[in-house]
Amino acid sequence: MRVYRCAPVRLLSRCTLNSTWEPLHFPLRALWAIFCSNRGLSSTQPQPKAPTPYAEALAVNDFTWLVTTSPRAYAATSKILPPASNLIVTPGLHPEVADTKASELELLLAQIDASVAVGEVGLDGSSRYKAHYAVQLRIFQAVVSCCQAKGGRVLSVHSRSAADAVLDTLRQYPGFGLAVMHWFTDSPASLRRASALGCWFSVGPAMLKSANGRNLVSLMPRERVVPESDGPFGAVMGKPVMPWETGQVTDTLAELWTLPVAEVAQTLNANGKRLIALMSN
Ligand SMILES: [Zn+2]
DSSP states (O other), X not given: OOOOOOOOOOBBOSOOOSOOBTTTTBOOOEEEEEOOTTTOOOTTSOOOOOSOXXXXXXXXXXXXXXXXXXXXXXXXXXHHSOOBTTEEEEOOOXXXXXXXXXXXXXXXXXXXXXXXXXXXXXXXXXXXXXXXXXXXXXXXXXXXXXXXXXXXXXXXXXXXXOHHHHHHHHHHSTTSEEEEEESOOSOHHHHHHHHHTTOEEEEOTTGGGSHHHHHHHHHSOGGGEEEOOBTTTOEETTEEOOTTOTHHHHHHHHHHTTOOHHHHHXXXXXXXXXXXXXXXX
């Protein structure tokens, strides 16, 4: 039986860009692994022995979305990872490195032309990065405008301490496509606004460790939530969450949504399939 390539998950923890995924030796911002319920691994099952996260993700997940942090990293990554029907790598420019990578913006816009999705992009208004907020905003506006001009793209969006500004920017460019808000940490009011604007949300195990994260997840539109690993930055118990370890998300969502685990798995699976279909539209 052919298993349908379905929905997203992404692994990451709080975004800090000082680590790389060791076995691959180049920076990947996150992995979104979309998989069907009949193939999903529970968090209690033993971890697969992976030669590389890439190879294992290909073997285990129905679909994996790898996001990158800079256009040059994307170019390098694309050369190393062979194309696959169930894995995509997308170009991005992370707001935390906006000041040092601003010269790569033109390269990013060219890469977006040939990509079905974009990420990671966005804004970061936290104290550590707000000094470069102006350049972040210039880049993010250029990216969203480019997506609008190209007829729409699916974006993985970072919005730490800047959710309303992110949403303002998205509203400026109708037809930009679809935003998947990753690890959303803003207020319930901003979450409702994002939801009303049609945003999706990607939820990882690390996000579910905090009371605020769990509260926000309980308010999300269930038909627009996909699991994420957010690795190698996202970690649980000091270990990066791997793209095939999103079973933890399913279990916690079942508690928060007071639904059977199987029903949540089915929902996430269906959501992922829809998101993939939206990417290819
Ligand atoms: Zn992020």
